[in-house]
Structure formats: structure tokens, C-alpha cells
Amino acid sequence: MGYIKINQDKVNKEVAEQLKKLCPFNAFEYEDAYLSINAACKLCKMCVKKGPLGVCEFVETRKKTIERTDYQGITVYIQQKHNKAHPVSWELVGKALELAKKTNEEVFAIVIGDDVTKIAEEALEYGVNKVFVYQDKAFGEFNTELYANVIERFYEEYQVNVILFGGTAEGRSFAPKVAARLRTGLTADCTVLDIKENGDLIQIRPAFGVNIMAKIITPKYRPQMATIRYKMFDAPKKIAPIGKIINKEIKNISLETKIKIINEKRFQEAKDISDAEVIIACGRGFKKEKDLELIEPLVNRLNAEIACTRPLIEKGWFDAKKQIGLSGRTVKPKIIINLGISGSVQYIEGMKDSELIISINKDLNNKLFDISHYAIQADIYEIIPRINQVLENI
Amino acid sequence: MNIITCIKQVPASSNVEVDPITGVLIRDGSNVKMNPFDLYALEFAFRIKELSDNSLISTITMGPPQAKKALLEALHMGADNAYLLSDRSFAGADCLATSYALSQMVRRIGKFDLIICGKQTTDGDTAQVGPEIAEFLKIPHVSYASHITKMTDKSITVICHYDEYDEEIELDFPALITVDKADFAPRLPSFKRKKQFSDYQIKTFTLNDMEDKEKNNYGLNGSPTQVEEIFPPNKKKDSKLIKGDFKDLAEEFVEILTKNKFI
Numbered sequence: 001m002g003y004i005k006i007n008q009d010k011v012n013k014e015v016a017e018q019l020k021k022l023c024p025f026n027a028f029e030y031e032d033a034y035l036s037i038n039a040a041c042k043l044c045k046m047c048v049k050k051g052p053l054g055v056c057e058f059v060e061t062r063k064k065t066i067e068r069t070d071y072q073g074i075t076v077y078i079q080q081k082h083n084k085a086h087p088v089s090w091e092l093v094g095k096a097l098e099l100a101k102k103t104n105e106e107v108f109a110i111v112i113g114d115d116v117t118k119i120a121e122e123a124l125e126y127g128v129n130k131v132f133v134y135q136d137k138a139f140g141e142f143n144t145e146l147y148a149n150v151i152e153r154f155y156e157e158y159q160v161n162v163i164l165f166g167g168t169a170e171g172r173s174f175a176p177k178v179a180a181r182l183r184t185g186l187t188a189d190c191t192v193l194d195i196k197e198n199g200d201l202i203q204i205r206p207a208f209g210v211n212i213m214a215k216i217i218t219p220k221y222r223p224q225m226a227t228i229r230y231k232m233f234d235a236p237k238k239i240a241p242i243g244k245i246i247n248k249e250i251k252n253i254s255l256e257t258k259i260k261i262i263n264e265k266r267f268q269e270a271k272d273i274s275d276a277e278v279i280i281a282c283g284r285g286f287k288k289e290k291d292l293e294l295i296e297p298l299v300n301r302l303n304a305e306i307a308c309t310r311p312l313i314e315k316g317w318f319d320a321k322k323q324i325g326l327s328g329r330t331v332k333p334k335i336i337i338n339l340g341i342s343g344s345v346q347y348i349e350g351m352k353d354s355e356l357i358i359s360i361n362k363d364l365n366n367k368l369f370d371i372s373h374y375a376i377q378a379d380i381y382e383i384i385p386r387i388n389q390v391l392e393n394i
Numbered sequence: 395m396n397i398i399t400c401i402k403q404v405p406a407s408s409n410v411e412v413d414p415i416t417g418v419l420i421r422d423g424s425n426v427k428m429n430p431f432d433l434y435a436l437e438f439a440f441r442i443k444e445l446s447d448n449s450l451i452s453t454i455t456m457g458p459p460q461a462k463k464a465l466l467e468a469l470h471m472g473a474d475n476a477y478l479l480s481d482r483s484f485a486g487a488d489c490l491a492t493s494y495a496l497s498q499m500v501r502r503i504g505k506f507d508l509i510i511c512g513k514q515t516t517d518g519d520t521a522q523v524g525p526e527i528a529e530f531l532k533i534p535h536v537s538y539a540s541h542i543t544k545m546t547d548k549s550i551t552v553i554c555h556y557d558e559y560d561e562e563i564e565l566d567f568p569a570l571i572t573v574d575k576a577d578f579a580p581r582l583p584s585f586k587r588k589k590q591f592s593d594y595q596i597k598t599f600t601l602n603d604m605e606d607k608e609k610n611n612y613g614l615n616g617s618p619t620q621v622e623e624i625f626p627p628n629k630k631k632d633s634k635l636i637k638g639d640f641k642d643l644a645e646e647f648v649e650i651l652t653k654n655k656f657i
Contacts, residue, residue, distance in 0.1 A: 185618030
């Protein structure tokens with residue numbers, strides 16, 4: 001809450017140039033001896049911390065505060081389809097249990113659907129304290145409008161501290177609708193979640209589309225909301241249930257909708273890379289689409305799934321479902337072989353938990369090498385044909 | 395039919411690092427481009443226009459004055475109007491504050507049937523702004539639309555990619571869709587249109603033009619989320635670098651695979 005004040009009496013051409021250079025977002029403009037900040041500013045405060053002393057100053061304005069203790073409970077929205085829970089939901093329950101221990105809160109689950117008692121029972125087995133069930137024929141199919149009405153009603157009744165959503169396509173469409181409805185913050189695709197003693201959720205994710213991580217908090221708003229990709233966390237072990245199921249009335253929830261699901265079709269296609277055990281991933285090191293044929297012998301030998309980075313999707317070489325990274329899939333295979341990939345932070349976050357990481361790149365200066373078990377400095381156009389030869393002989 | 399497309403200018407390169415000692419961001423160049431997914435949103439709009447007569451496509455963006463370049467590109471591709479939303483008060487906006495400002499902007503432009511956004515931007519990667527705009531305008535939305543299967547004057551039916559399913563969903567107008575990469579390629583800006591729009595003045599709106607002029611609802615003040623800290627990603631400690639002749643390296647690579655029982 002605030003803005004960056006520029007003390008114009010300390011500004012001269014040199015200072016302006018210095019700040020222009022320093023600002024990562026090109027937000028400074030210097031005209032007619034007047035230095036101003038435009039809308040590109042992201043309030044990263046780099047100019048305040050690292051700029052010439054006393055020129056830029058962060059002025060804190062309106063201080064809204066909340067009574068943190070009024071908001072209790074780490075809540076997980078259980079995503080389900082055809083009365084089967086998506087496994088990401090249980091991974092989130094595992095994380096919720098961890099967080100709740102630190103702040104001595106309870107873990108809640110919200111289940112919405114038309115026949116979801118089994119899912120509610122399953123939630124108890126995963127250690128949830130209270131499962132809130134909203135059951136009705138109208139909820140048989142996922143509908144952002146109806147489901148958002150349910151969460152709104154839930155939050156009216158229970159002022160929970162945190163609500164977590166799976167970062168699936170469905171979750172990423174639904175969670176922002178809920179966040180805007182409740183006028184609160186939502187952090188997408190968190191790779192790390194933690195909680196402060198006072199109940200503030202620490203959300204870590206890659207930021208600004210660059211190779212840096214940001215620690216994000218929502219200190220003055222509740223509920224604190226985040227989406228987390230599938231396979232980021234582990235599901236907890238099942239236990240003898242200690243919690244209870246609370247069936248909620250749906251009477252006063254509006255069932256009016258302008259959305260109609262006409263049809264649905266399961267994809268008829270190759271295995272999803274999220275579940276692959278052996279992955280060979282290709283990056284921009286490949287100059288032409290045809291060059292991908294080079295890896296075929298290795299792919300066949302290892303029975304691997306082929307995956308790729310975002311630039312190759314943008315070139316149209318692969319189906320979007322083959323993309324590893326935060327805007328694609330998160331993978332945790334037994335082995336991943338990265339070929340000609342420089343490794344953006346988004347890519348790395350999508351595969352860093354793989355059991356064995358081998359990366360081949362001719363350029364030493366690449367981020368992926370830092371997190372690889374084996375970093376092999378070689379030109380893929382030289383080494384791959386050679387590998388194919390070696391493989392032929394064993 | 396009135397269509398509004400929301401676009402954003404994003405950094406052309408993601409190659410920015412944090413200096414581990416000073417904590418300063420080191421960027422390479424300040425190149426910008428239109429968010430690639432927005433090109434598909436625009437193409438989606440152009441295709442709808444080709445299906446129905448009398449359609450009008452407006453393009454909006456929020457950003458610094460330089461963002462006009464992205465709007466011009468949209469005009470040269472096929473948009474009819476372009477508006478820039480730019481004000482100091484919008485600085486530091488997170489998804490919620492950005493969506494709120496854009497929803498106010500949409501209200502300012504007036505009547506519309508359909509809003510089309512790219513599924514996400516390549517700098518934020520959140521995919522949240524589209525759905526949040528829809529909620530602020532109290533209209534239905536779907537994310538990840540890839541095809542139109544039916545259009546009437548009351549509704550649009552699209553195919554969406556939701557996890558393992560393709561869903562066909564009908565939305566009553568006014569509505570918002572976010573567009574995934576479809577089978578079609580976005581068209582290129584045309585030289586003819588470039589000439590046609592050479593005198594076009596992009597209208598800029600500021601906070602004062604909005605219905606809600608309360609500064610605290612925009613920018614950093616209107617943003618629930620705050621960046622507390624930025625830092626470089628972790629390195630793995632047991633990384634082993636192998637260099638040498640590629641023939642030896644190929645042998646060593648196969649050895650690693652054999653040792654770990656993948657061959």
C-alpha cells in the first residue's frame with residue numbers, strides 16, 4: 001500500500017540515467033528535467049533500495065488492517081469429476097495438514113457435486129477435520145457460476161484463513177472467479193507454500209516472467225487463496241478418520257446459470273507426460289523440426305515419452321500437452337534427459353523434482369546445468385548421432 | 395456484434411537474473427512484444443467477425459504509453475478500435491487490481507457481447523485476469539477455448555480443453571472467453587491496414603475517465619497480494635559437470651544410463 005515518491009530536487013540528468021538503467025521494468029521517464037514513473041512500475045522498490053540515496057522514497061499510504069484471529073481454518077477445494085476426486089486435491093490436503101500444524105488451525109475440505117459422499121469419506125481418511133458437502137443434482141457437472149455461489153456461501157458462514165485450489169485447467173478457471181467474488185488475492189502456481197505464525201500464507205512462485213522467484217503474501221485480505229500444480233506436493237498417508245462430514249443446505253444458493261455444458265469428450269491421445277517415468281525433453285537447441293528425428297533411436301531404446309519447452313510449442317512442433325513447465329505440465333519421472341534446453345525458471349519448476357536429471361547443452365552458461373545431476377557440455381548435433389551409434393552396439 | 399479483445403505487452407525475453415550480491419535485477423535489453431496468446435485471441439475475434447456482419451472489434455490494454463505499439467499491431471492485424479488505459483495510479487497492480495481496472499475500462503467503452511482474452515500472459519503466467527474481469531462484470535466465462543462450434547445472436551458455443559477432457563460449452567451473451575492456442579495461425583499485420591491506420595489516434599483513458607475514481611481500488615493500493623521479496627532460484631549442490639570430446643561423452647552418457655538400469 002503506497003507509492004514511490006521522487007524527490008525532484010535531487011534529480012539531475014545523471015541520476016535519471018542511473019535510475020533508468022536500474023529499473024527492471026523501464027518505468028522511469030525523464031523529460032524537461034522532470035523524472036516521473038509510468039504505469040510499467042511494479043513497485044519492486046529496487047529504485048528505493050539500490051538507487052541513488054534519497055531520490056526515490058516509498059511512501060506508505062492507507063493502512064488497512066484485519067483481525068487475523070477472526071479467520072481460522074486451512075481449506076482445500078476438492079476438485080472432482082464424475083464423483084471421483086482429482087488426486088491434486090489430496091496433495092493439497094497433505095500441505096494443508098502441514099500448514100495447520102504450524103498455526104494450530106483445523107483443516108477443512110469443500111466438496112461440491114451430486115453424489116460425493118464417498119469423496120467426503122475419503123477426505124476424512126486423509127486426515128481432514130471437517131468436510132463440508134454441498135450436494136445437489138444441479139452440481140453434477142462442474143459449473144464455475146454455480147460452484148462460485150457455493151464457495152461464496154461457504155465463506156459467508158465460515159471465515160476461513162486459507163483456501164487452496166488445484167492448479168488444473170479447471171482450478172485455474174474457477175479459482176480466479178472465486179477470488180474476484182470474494183475480492184481477495186490469489187497466487188497462481190505456487191511452488192512452495194508456508195505459513196507465518198500469525199497466519200499469513202507465504203506463497204512462492206516464479207515472477208515477472210523472468211528467472212527469479214517471488215515470495216508473495218496477502219497480509220491484509222482474507223481468505224488467502226492459491227493454486228498449486230498437480231504433483232508439486234505429496235498426498236498424506238491415510239489414517240483412521242478423526243474428522244466429521246457436515247452436509248450443508250443448498251436452499252439459499254442461486255442455481256441460475258448462463259453456462260450450459262453441451263458435450264464432453266475424453267482426449268483420445270498418447271499418454272500424458274505427467275505420469276511418464278522416462279522423459280526426453282527437447283528445447284531450442286533443435287534448429288529444425290526435422291532434426292527431432294535424431295532422438296528417435298534413444299526414445300525407442302528407453303521407451304521414453306517426448307516432451308518439450310514452451311518455445312517449441314510456440315513454433316507449433318508439439319501439442320501443448322507435451323510442454324513441461326509452469327504453463328505446461330509438472331513432471332516427476334525417474335529420469336529426464338534435457339536436450340538443448342537453457343532452462344527458464346518456469347521450466348525448471350516443472351521438472352526439478354525428477355529423480356535423475358541429465359542435461360546436454362553446448363552452452364555452459366545455462367540454468368539447467370545448476371540443477372542437473374549430470375551436466376554434459378556437448379553439441380546435441382554431435383553427441384546424439386554418436387549416442388545412437390553406441391546404443392546400436394550394446 | 396461488439397467484441398472487445400484484451401491484450402498485453404510483455405517482455406520479449408525472459409532472460410533476467412538477480413545479482414546474488416547486490417540483489418539487483420540484471421536484464422538483457424528492454425525488448426517488448428505482444429503476448430503471444432493474445433495473437434490467438436485477436437484471430438478468434440477476426441474469425442467471428444468474418445462469420446457475422448456488422449461486427450466491431452475493439453482492443454484494449456493497460457500499461458505504460460509504450461503499450462500503444464501492441465495496440466497498433468492489433469489494428470494492423472484487423473481490429474477496428476484501440477484504447478489504452480494508462481495512469482500512475484495503476485502501477486503495482488496484481489491480478490485482482492488489473493482485472494478491476496480493465497473491467498472499469500470495458501464499462502467505459504460501452505455495450506459489448508463478447509470479451510476475448512488470451513489464456514494467459516507469458517510474463518505473469520497466471521491465467522487469472524480473464525476470469526476475474528468476467529466476475530467483476532457479472533458475466534459468465536470459460537477458459538481455454540479453442541474452437542467455436544456454434545454462434546447465434548444470443549449465445550456462443552465453444553470447445554474448451556479442461557484437463558483430460560474436451561468440453562463443449564454454451565455461454566449466453568454477454569460473455570467472456572479466454573483462448574488457448576487453436577489449430578489456426580494468427581494472421582500477420584497487413585501493409586494495407588498499416589497505411590489505413592497511419593493517422594489513427596489511440597485514445598488514452600486515465601483514472602479520471604473511470605466510473606469508479608477511488609484511487610484505493612487500483613494499482614498497489616487495490617492489490618491484495620504483495621511481493622515481499624525476490625530471490626534467485628536454488629541450485630542443486632551435487633551437480634556434476636562433464637566436459638570433453640563428444641565421442642567420449644556419448645560413451646559416458648550411455649554408461650550413466652546403464653549404471654542406473656535404464657538400459
